[in-house]
Amino acid sequence: MTSPTRIVVVGGVAAGMSAASQARRRRPEAAVTVLERGSSISYGACGMPYNIEDPQRDLDDLIVLTPEKARDERGLDLRLRHLVTAVDLDRGEVVAVDEDGGTEVRIPFDGLVLATGARAVRPPGIDGLDLAGVHFLRDLEDGRHLKQDLDDRVRRAVVVGGGYIGMEMAHVLTSRGLGVTVVEREPEILPGWGPEAVAEVRSELTAHEVEVMAGSALQYLKGDADGRVATVVTDAGSIEADLVVIAVGIRPEVSLAKAAGLRLGESGAIWVDQQQQTSHPAVWAAGDCAEAFHRILRKPAWIPLGTTANKQGRIAGANVVGGRSRFAGIVGTAGFMVFDLEVARSGLGVAAAAEAGFEPISTTIRQRSRAHGYPGGTPVQVTLVADRHTGLLLGAEIVGKDGAALRINPVATALASHLTVADLQQLDMVYAPPFASVWDPLLVAANQLSKKVERTG
Numbered sequence: 001m002t003s004p005t006r007i008v009v010v011g012g013v014a015a016g017m018s019a020a021s022q023a024r025r026r027r028p029e030a031a032v033t034v035l036e037r038g039s040s041i042s043y044g045a046c047g048m049p050y051n052i053e054d055p056q057r058d059l060d061d062l063i064v065l066t067p068e069k070a071r072d073e074r075g076l077d078l079r080l081r082h083l084v085t086a087v088d089l090d091r092g093e094v095v096a097v098d099e100d101g102g103t104e105v106r107i108p109f110d111g112l113v114l115a116t117g118a119r120a121v122r123p124p125g126i127d128g129l130d131l132a133g134v135h136f137l138r139d140l141e142d143g144r145h146l147k148q149d150l151d152d153r154v155r156r157a158v159v160v161g162g163g164y165i166g167m168e169m170a171h172v173l174t175s176r177g178l179g180v181t182v183v184e185r186e187p188e189i190l191p192g193w194g195p196e197a198v199a200e201v202r203s204e205l206t207a208h209e210v211e212v213m214a215g216s217a218l219q220y221l222k223g224d225a226d227g228r229v230a231t232v233v234t235d236a237g238s239i240e241a242d243l244v245v246i247a248v249g250i251r252p253e254v255s256l257a258k259a260a261g262l263r264l265g266e267s268g269a270i271w272v273d274q275q276q277q278t279s280h281p282a283v284w285a286a287g288d289c290a291e292a293f294h295r296i297l298r299k300p301a302w303i304p305l306g307t308t309a310n311k312q313g314r315i316a317g318a319n320v321v322g323g324r325s326r327f328a329g330i331v332g333t334a335g336f337m338v339f340d341l342e343v344a345r346s347g348l349g350v351a352a353a354a355e356a357g358f359e360p361i362s363t364t365i366r367q368r369s370r371a372h373g374y375p376g377g378t379p380v381q382v383t384l385v386a387d388r389h390t391g392l393l394l395g396a397e398i399v400g401k402d403g404a405a406l407r408i409n410p411v412a413t414a415l416a417s418h419l420t421v422a423d424l425q426q427l428d429m430v431y432a433p434p435f436a437s438v439w440d441p442l443l444v445a446a447n448q449l450s451k452k453v454e455r456t457g
């Protein structure tokens, strides 16, 4: 079999550009074509909320690689504003529409990487989503529109969706001087997070005068005479708003994969093996459009994050040119900031652990971030989850200030290594008064939780 030489990548952000760059690096003679329907590539969407917070910063600061550099320095055949409309697996071609020229092009491939990402959910059956002042936040253009819209006339905002992007935006819009209400359909914000972490986030929101309407479903949006949003109507009442951010989740962008007959996983994202290969031998997939192997659940999961997109993209890029790289998988590490509070998690919460067949035990402790007597310490809250019978560590949530979120990284390492609570108790973690107590908060939590482990066998 000859090695593939014509590589096509669909999607030019985290996964797509990682794949394309890696393919060229591994095989400089390969012709790598990247088709991106938008006008920007390789930007850090994760930085958008923080960028929007600062009116002085240019949104383009988030662009890591310009199209010119991608072409000149990485040797990629980058085609912007090219919407791929079909993948013809029998002929080994993708069909794309050049949205500027209005022409259709067919591009043959030996190896194809789908890095089509995800799209923001438009809540179904809701009138008013197209009014001026209503924003989604997914790509750089969304960020640009939202930032441009934040002028002096805008005083009140509603954020629909109390997930992590909703929290970040509640913070950002408050910092920009707006009065903010968060509307969440579920009984509590941050669905899937433990009640202890949620309570901390709630108090932080209250301290900054963000109103939360949990258990309230969006019904419709009403506009003013100029066609700009004016009122958000929920089943629990109406809220005046001149800016609305809809952050009710995302779905994997799998339309091309589905139409081409590629296998989708249980989550609805593209099924891939640990080499990022799809159910078709000439097609790889990476990033938010694809599943990833979950190292605790030991099965595929869909947890769309930039960290995973970059790693999977790099692996897909290596393998599409004949490599045999393997993605070890994820443990579900994620974090965000809301005002001064850092919030991070890794692994499974109690409910998810029970659903996965474990018998979870948990503990929550609060401990100062710095040694007793050292100035500037703040409380760090740690919730640890483990299996009652084996003591296997299953997850953690950490909330606090002063670098608290980074304390999740040893947990991520422990989870990936399948450590037990007893192993965690013995970890040789750094101690010096400016950044920890002699008993780090994680060790204190492990000591606490070890008392609940009932070893059997």
Ligand SMILES: Cc1cc2nc3c(=O)[nH]c(=O)nc-3n(C[C@H](O)[C@H](O)[C@H](O)COP(=O)(O)OP(=O)(O)OC[C@H]3O[C@@H](n4cnc5c(N)ncnc54)[C@H](O)[C@@H]3O)c2cc1C
Pocket: 010, 011, 012, 013, 014, 015, 016, 035, 036, 037, 038, 044, 045, 046, 047, 048, 049, 082, 083, 084, 085, 115, 116, 117, 118, 119, 137, 138, 139, 165, 253, 256, 286, 287, 288, 289, 304, 305, 306, 307, 308, 309, 335, 336
């Ligand atoms: C506001 C916000 C904050 C975030 N914060 C974090 C964070 O703190 N940490 C973290 O890890 N992750 C975060 N994320 C998630 C992270 O940005 C994504 O996981 C990452 O962008 C996924 O990269 P991707 O390349 O898989 O997909 P995408 O970024 O979605 O890129 C896919 C690209 O494919 C293109 N495309 C799709 N279909 C076609 C087609 N048919 N033809 C041509 N082009 C196509 C799209 O235009 C898009 O540009 C955040 C995301 C957002 C929106």
